[in-house]
Amino acid sequence: MNVQNTVELSKSTKAKSEWWRGGVIYQIYPRSFQDSNGDGIGDLKGITQRLDYIADLGVDAIWISPFFKSPMKDFGYDVSDYRDVDPMFGSLEDFRVLLDQAHAKGLKVMIDLVLSHTSDQHPWFGESHANRDNPKSDWYVWADPKPDGTPPNNWLSIFGGSAWQWEPRRLQYYLHNFLSSQPDLNFHCTEVQDALLDVARFWLEMGVDGFRLDTINFYFHDKYLRDNPALPAEERNASIAPTVNPYNHQDHHYSKSQPENIAFLERLRALTDEYEGRACLGEVGDAQRGLEIMGQYTSGDQRMHMCYAFEFLEKRALTAPYAKQVFDQLEEKAGDAWPCWAFSNHDVERHASRWDLNDAAIRQHAVLMMCLRGSACLYQGEELGLHEADVPFEKLQDPYGIEFWPEFKGRDGCRTPMVWATQDEHSGFSTGEPWLPVSTAQTERAVDRLEANDQSMLHHYRRAIALRHAHPALTSGAQSNMKQIGPVLTFQREDASEAVFCAFNLGTEAQRVDLPLGDWRVIGQELGGSDGAGSVTLHPAQFCLMAKDKG
Template identity: 85%
Template sequence: MNVQNTVELTKATKAAADWWRGGVIYQIYPRSFQDSNGDGIGDLKGITQRLGYIASLGVDAIWISPFFKSPMKDFGYDVSDYCDVDPMFGTMEDFKAMLDQAHALGLRVMIDLVLSHTSDQHPWFSESRASRENAKSDWYVWSDAKPDGTPPNNWLSIFGGSAWQWDSRRQQYYLHNFLTSQPDLNFHCPDVQDALLDVARFWLDLGVDGFRLDTINFYFHDKQLRDNPALPLDQRNASIAPQVNPYNHQDHLFSKSQPENIAFLERLRALTDEYEGRACLGEVGDAQRGLEIMGEYTTGDKRMHMCYAFEFLEKRALTASYTKHVFDQLEAKAGDAWPCWAFSNHDVPRHASRWGLSDAATRQHAVLMMCLRGSACLYQGEELGLPEADVAYEDLQDPYGIEFWPEFKGRDGCRTPMVWAAQDEQSGFSTGRPWLPVSAAQSERAVDRLEQDEASMLHHYRRAIALRRAHPALMSGAQTDMAQSGPILSFLREDAAEQVFCAFNLGSEAAEITIPDGNWQVIGEELGSVDGAGKMTLGAAQFCLLAQDKG
């Protein structure tokens, strides 16, 4: 595909203020994308070098995981300065150059704001922990011990153990939903909210096009610090934390997802709306009520533009029945919600391996994502069909994996360096030793190899994204008549001009489906879409896409 044509098409599409509705967002994990200086860690200049490649995919935007100053205990999700770049990633000038180049190529830039907690090395926390009387004494969640010295309640950390850490300076516990080095901010304090909105304004003024909001439902906690109830065994869901983690033993009614969050989200949206064409994407981490919260946070036009939950990031494969169940639940609990779907990201095993997909099924799933109602996130390397990397214990960097090894291997397997050139040193990622080993199995699918093969997964993803762009009904149209017939999932997408019929065999056996009456024309033949009329048979991993005008 001609890169310049793709860029011009993307520029034209992005002229609309609601570019995000049905948009395709490419997630960059900066440590692992491209190293420009040979220190083994990806950086902002490296991202700038590869923006032409990203634009060639036809996506609307990039989402960059945190690059702020940080001690890197959780690889940037522990921020020590929200308004500066960590030296390992470069400088603020490097960021501005990257932003300018992205915009020149027609790409929007979303950055990852981690507002629920900071690093324990953030100046705010240093001041807060110094005494119980200082100006920031209530900027974090502090509580006295129970009379017996134990934590104030039973809340658990996602990374294992109690969510409370004793601090000898104040002789109190502080809340940390993640690592002990990631203290939670106290959103019940108005000054905290104002300070975080100032952070958002700082980046909006610089020209960023929006935010991916980490752990968006963790902002507020229950003021009364009530214990979370136990969760029945049959309701435990390991989509947020691994099965071996006792975090799954609780129903987290009070440690997150509090009603006060809505008002803050509306303040954040109002700020964002002061700037044209900006968007907020929230991550909802809740195994029991994810879709419901997604609906609450995106309903109307005063809250978040879009959110994603973890339904399609689970181990459970996308069968026809499960996919229909998710959309049925979404309709019942959050009919007005605008979802953003992802199959892979920096926190879960890559979906080609997680679901055990064949090459044909991986291709089919790419097309399915481009046809479902909602926006879409692609994770770096997904377009290459990369499998999960096998990282040896001695090479692990993720504290999550180290804590729960070997039952849970952590997140390093999806965070290994991007593979650009199969025969180059470190597959073109770096001239030095990478922070995580380059995967030999992934190198076989390096960009330079797949570029040369028009039938490759890379070109397939480009064609799938182009199909979505060519049919606005697939981007932002209504979705109706979703049905499951054995292994086949079918549904209609339509707008004022066109109707598209989509059918996917998500099983391992051939099955028959009935095509609705109409003057249908097959689309997506270059992707593998099969033509049909009346009753037709779809083999395993096959799909049928048909379109007709509504005039």
């Protein structure tokens, strides 16, 4: 990418409390990032060792997936102690060191709070499930069976089967939207809300800069436990669960996304606002109403700062018509929402494989993300152009993949260890046997190899991020005039000082694109050549960015 008039990245130009608006967030899956002690599992000290690498990318923040104490049935998303670090990742002191060193390098630190459910090993559940009379008896979602002994309703678990598990000590079922070892907390109980807000305050006091909030729309359930309606086959969307999962057969109208959630989000935002410059990023897991919920949860300045839905995390490719459809729907349903876009994360197949992208298309998509209105999340290894790793069944760790193999191979393929060094054992991730096998194919794109070539994917990502920071219109400006011209997506970003015109050919055929009139300058391009003063031909995976000063 040719970047002209690029200025030195200066995060100080952003309002201190608004760093998140248009910020670039780098997601770290700690088990797979860097192992510092040779046990084959990444840890907090390993992240600290790699902070220079992350800072050199030019990102604003890191988001660290859960590192709390956990039996690891769902790899940390089943928390048994919200206020401590699991020994496999290190200690609270290790986290404090990471936090201090990240801040010294200009990086914000967001942590992954899993509030909708706990592990069944959490002391809260240990007390709650003992009997019906204890002080925490209603801290989880308990329900009597139907007269025939079956579960109270038809709700399904994302991991397959009923969302209800029988507890013989209480002679009741408890709700689990995920694994049966992940019982759902009862947010209708004010004491539960208070306890979770105390957890958030604990980490805010320590100095974290914000939270990524797992399954934010799962907090509340319908208190009347009404059955979910069936979802017509033509409306089923596999963005949340694979097509082989019966979860897709329901409209989850009552098991999540309840209106009572808004009041709790406002409580959480009020707490966060007591601390300057903190931010909340919510994950909205809903295949039918994701954008609508995103809008509700980010509306105004009393709810979440930003949310992401799954529109660009699903199998459906990011074509020009689809991109325009998403933004048209966003404008219609939630015009003032502040989205956060991701193409890959720890729960989905890497987008290079999911969308079958070649290197040129991966480069183009990286620039597109940096130009879209909203904040941006990059997933570790994305900046290397990594494709999904192939993990054989006998090496699988993910219970989701084990359950639905081979039609769905689970999430291990996007969670394999980061590749740092081409020649080192286990690609520099660990001196011991890694918890998941290092991908030989990914090793060909190890950091040391790409670092040595200034035209590599890694350097391209650095330039794309720098371009975004060099032009505030791309970071936090308005977005307008989005058009789909055949396979080409065009739109404009602008703030008070500058306008930026963006054109991306997301198709498989060349397309001539008319350029805007006026005194525009090229700031980024990968194109075949101009057709004259007023147009340009964009071949597949090419793009053109132009800027104009306002005044």
